[in-house]
Amino acid sequence: MTKSYEAGLPGRRRRALFGALTLAIAGIAAPAGAQDGATITATIRADQPGPKVDADIFGQFAEHLGTGIYGGIWVGKGSSIPNENGYRSDVLAALKAIKVPMVRWPGGCFADEYHWRDGIGPQKDRPVKINTNWGGVNEDNSFGTHEFMGFAERLSARAYVSANVGSGTPAETARWVEYMTAAANSSSLARERAANGRTEPWTLAYLGIGNELWGCGGNMRPEYAADLTNRFATFAKSGSGKMLKIASGPSDSNYEWTDTMMRLSGKTIDGLALHFYTRPRDADWNDKGPALGFPEAEWASTLQHTLQMDEFITRHSAIMDKYDPEKRVMLAVDEWGTWYDPTPGSNPGFLQQQNSLRDAIVAALNIHIFTRHAERVRMAAIAQMVNVLQAMLLTDGPRMVKTPTYWAFDLYMPWQNATSLPVTVDGPRYRNGTVDIPAISVSAVRDTAGAVHVALVNVDPNRALPVTVDLKGVRATAASGRILTAEAMDAHNSFEHPGAVAPKPFDAARVAGGKLATRLPPKSVVVLRLR
Numbered sequence: 241m242t243k244s245y246e247a248g249l250p251g252r253r254r255r256a257l258f259g260a261l262t263l264a265i266a267g268i269a270a271p272a273g274a275q276d277g278a279t280i281t282a283t284i285r286a287d288q289p290g291p292k293v294d295a296d297i298f299g300q301f302a303e304h305l306g307t308g309i310y311g312g313i314w315v316g317k318g319s320s321i322p323n324e325n326g327y328r329s330d331v332l333a334a335l336k337a338i339k340v341p342m343v344r345w346p347g348g349c350f351a352d353e354y355h356w357r358d359g360i361g362p363q364k365d366r367p368v369k370i371n372t373n374w375g376g377v378n379e380d381n382s383f384g385t386h387e388f389m390g391f392a393e394r395l396s397a398r399a400y401v402s403a404n405v406g407s408g409t410p411a412e413t414a415r416w417v418e419y420m421t422a423a424a425n426s427s428s429l430a431r432e433r434a435a436n437g438r439t440e441p442w443t444l445a446y447l448g449i450g451n452e453l454w455g456c457g458g459n460m461r462p463e464y465a466a467d468l469t470n471r472f473a474t475f476a477k478s479g480s481g482k483m484l485k486i487a488s489g490p491s492d493s494n495y496e497w498t499d500t501m502m503r504l505s506g507k508t509i510d511g512l513a514l515h516f517y518t519r520p521r522d523a524d525w526n527d528k529g530p531a532l533g534f535p536e537a538e539w540a541s542t543l544q545h546t547l548q549m550d551e552f553i554t555r556h557s558a559i560m561d562k563y564d565p566e567k568r569v570m571l572a573v574d575e576w577g578t579w580y581d582p583t584p585g586s587n588p589g590f591l592q593q594q595n596s597l598r599d600a601i602v603a604a605l606n607i608h609i610f611t612r613h614a615e616r617v618r619m620a621a622i623a624q625m626v627n628v629l630q631a632m633l634l635t636d637g638p639r640m641v642k643t644p645t646y647w648a649f650d651l652y653m654p655w656q657n658a659t660s661l662p663v664t665v666d667g668p669r670y671r672n673g674t675v676d677i678p679a680i681s682v683s684a685v686r687d688t689a690g691a692v693h694v695a696l697v698n699v700d701p702n703r704a705l706p707v708t709v710d711l712k713g714v715r716a717t718a719a720s721g722r723i724l725t726a727e728a729m730d731a732h733n734s735f736e737h738p739g740a741v742a743p744k745p746f747d748a749a750r751v752a753g754g755k756l757a758t759r760l761p762p763k764s765v766v767v768l769r770l771r
Contacts, residue, residue, distance in 0.1 A: 677699065
């Protein structure tokens with residue numbers, strides 16, 4: 241989680257279709273938005289396929305923060321809440337349904353104060369500590385290595401463990417990796433693992449070499465962080481399967497950090513982590529804006545801010561290209577998403593916030609960006625999985641609700657391991673005050689079965705927009721899909737109204753003469769399958 245570095249950065253300059261038609265018929269000017277009468281044209285080049293979109297860009301992040309783990313993922317075996325060996329049954333089912341490919345744990349800032357031995361052995365004997373980063377609450381360590389790896393296995397997800405570099409040692413990390421991955425009965429640590437209930441080794445797909453070493457991970461200079469990265473990475477050796485080592489990378493536009501890490505550690509690592517959080521108000525870290533009840537100006541500023549992800553990835557990738565032209569080292573965007581002011585009345589250290597249609601639009605735009613940069617961005621993790629920041633799911637006791645962001649991830653499942661298809665878009669802008677951004681975003685892929693999928697996002701909250709897409713290299717005569725939209729900009733799913741924002745069938749797209757034509761409702765995400 242971003243804390244100290246972001247807090248010190250200087251500020252960067254950075255209702256429905258029926259209603260709109262009613263205004264037009266009445267002769268009343270529609271609200272400010274995209275240019276009147278404008279038609280968006282786009283071209284998809286299926287005849288010039290791009291790189292694979294790695295499924296792991298749909299990864300998730302689960303930190304010991306607020307109720308993200310306890311009450312969110314884990315309730316314990318004795319809980320009255322339905323569970324599978326301690327894991328919430330409803331949460332497991334919901335996450336399986338969107339094919340979560342990867343989970344990052346235990347943090348975040350929490351990771352660089354976490355000592356893995358506190359989280360193994362009988363749960364009743366594990367030490368209770370204070371979570372000094374998030375709310376000052378007790379951490380009883382009942383969710384540790386075995387519980388996390390069991391969770392990942394139940395999801396059929398790859399495991400990404402963040403090692404403690406800030407307050408730990410290379411030896412501690414090396415022993416943790418050995419404990420997790422050593423062959424059965426091959427060492428004392430493997431036998432200890434078996435005694436704790438797991439005979440066979442786990443496969444550890446990713447090892448994070450610290451977290452935010454420029455901030456909560458130790459407030460380090462990049463040169464020192466690079467030296468530590470090389471040291472930790474050298475001694476961490478997996479005994480089962482290939483383990484990719486992800487270095488603590490930059491936040492936002494910290495290009496100096498990327499340059500130094502790639503220059504000094506580029507040959508040692510397999511990935512460099514990028515962290516970037518979207519905020520409506522980005523001048524003051526302590527004044528981010530509310531999750532609900534926001535004006536259109538903050539709808540617009542949020543989307544403008546999140547589109548900076550493209551600039552950051554482009555510029556960090558260019559630096560990486562200097563040292564790694566073959567693109568062996570991935571840019572892993574392993575913390576991203578929206579960050580608002582805490583829900584009024586909640587523990588501010590729990591980072592609890594509601595999740596609205598605006599968040600679904602943010603998710604879709606970022607998925608489009610990751611798809612465009614699929615050659616370098618091969619893993620990402622939205623922050624966070626349950627109950628924290630831009631969560632997939634919210635829980636309250638026995639109740640659970642799927643957020644609009646969950647449904648965005650559901651719509652984009654065909655993107656997992658698909659082939660990206662180049663897209664160009666020409667059309668109007670959405671303008672509000674100082675905000676001036678493209679009104680439409682388009683992404684396209686060919687899935688592993690050969691079908692072409694097209695996603696279209698209309699960021700304008702006021703106006704429907706016609707779109708024509710030229711389909712180069714695609715043989716199709718029809719299109720069908722689903723739409724995610726709602727009447728209000730801050731429409732959201734609550735425990736009382738869990739289905740307020742959910743996908744619905746969309747049959748307003750036509751294919752003829754090699755072109756796809758449709759009209760996108762305001763503030764909508766539409767995903768189509770061509771056939």
